[in-house]
Amino acid sequence: xxxxxxxxxxxxxxxxxxxxxxxxxxxxxxxxxxxxxxxxxxxxxxxxxxxxxxxxxxxxxxxxxxxxxxxxxxxxxxxxxxxxxxxxxxxxxxxxxxxxxxxxxxxxxxxxxxxxxxxx
Amino acid sequence: xxxxxxxxxxxxxxxxxxxxxxxxxxxxxxxxxxxxxxxxxxxxxxxxxxxxxxxxxxxxxxxxxxxxxxxxxxxxxxxxxxxxxxxxxxxxxxxxxxxxxxxxxxxxxxxxxxxxxxxxxxxxxxxxxxxxxxxxxx
Numbered sequence: 001x002x003x004x005x006x007x008x009x010x011x012x013x014x015x016x017x018x019x020x021x022x023x024x025x026x027x028x029x030x031x032x033x034x035x036x037x038x039x040x041x042x043x044x045x046x047x048x049x050x051x052x053x054x055x056x057x058x059x060x061x062x063x064x065x066x067x068x069x070x071x072x073x074x075x076x077x078x079x080x081x082x083x084x085x086x087x088x089x090x091x092x093x094x095x096x097x098x099x100x101x102x103x104x105x106x107x108x109x110x111x112x113x114x115x116x117x118x119x120x
Numbered sequence: 121x122x123x124x125x126x127x128x129x130x131x132x133x134x135x136x137x138x139x140x141x142x143x144x145x146x147x148x149x150x151x152x153x154x155x156x157x158x159x160x161x162x163x164x165x166x167x168x169x170x171x172x173x174x175x176x177x178x179x180x181x182x183x184x185x186x187x188x189x190x191x192x193x194x195x196x197x198x199x200x201x202x203x204x205x206x207x208x209x210x211x212x213x214x215x216x217x218x219x220x221x222x223x224x225x226x227x228x229x230x231x232x233x234x235x236x237x238x239x240x241x242x243x244x245x246x247x248x249x250x251x252x253x254x255x256x257x258x
Binding site for chain 1: 136137139140143147157158160161162164165168169172216226227229230231233234
């Protein structure tokens with residue numbers, strides 16, 4: 001575990017905030033760290049807060065979308081929270097498919113979404 | 121309309137760190153030019169894609185950042201040049217979805233959608249030059 005991006009546990013939800021400028025190597029380490037944390041914690045949900053990112057290029061977007069798909073395969077729902085309007089506009093204009101990853105405006109909505117998804 | 125350069129800066133691209141440095145410099149120039157946050161993010165993202173393309177495919181190249189103006193507007197032009205392998209199937213790559221190991225194949229096609237002017241010159245075995253311009257909107 002590289003631990004550059006902290007992953008916190010809140011009940012049965014894992015919470016991680018990506019606020020640093022992601023270098024490629026950090027982005028890849030982040031992905032494996034998150035999956036290992038899911039395995040260890042057996043968390044039902046994963047929240048990735050990206051409100052601190054003022055730019056998400058296709059490389060970082062792919063890492064985020066893939067992480068969500070991988071987490072789902074393991075049985076954990078992912079919610080991507082706090083995407084800035086500039087980032088959202090840029091990804092859509094580029095034609096980036098975020099796929100099946102759920103998104104929420106902020107942390108509160110993200111937690112509510114996961115609670116709903118887990119029936120309680 | 122002719123384009124005049126007001127300021128020019130050449131940056132090497134030969135490591136992953138350079139991708140980050142170029143992206144920061146492009147953002148700074150976009151903000152200095154007076155772009156709004158959406159235009160800055162679009163230009164910075166396009167620059168990130170194209171700089172990464174140099175690093176991933178050619179390993180070595182340059183990014184030339186220019187503050188430009190024409191009779192009507194001010195803007196930012198960035199030229200990405202490498203002497204790498206070149207692109208064999210330009211049409212397919214520009215159509216998007218041409219996937220390499222490190223992207224969704226959106227590097228070129230996506231960048232093109234984020235800027236106002238986009239030109240690509242490439243020769244297999246000789247290299248690639250991509251020029252993008254984004255103008256400030258009033």
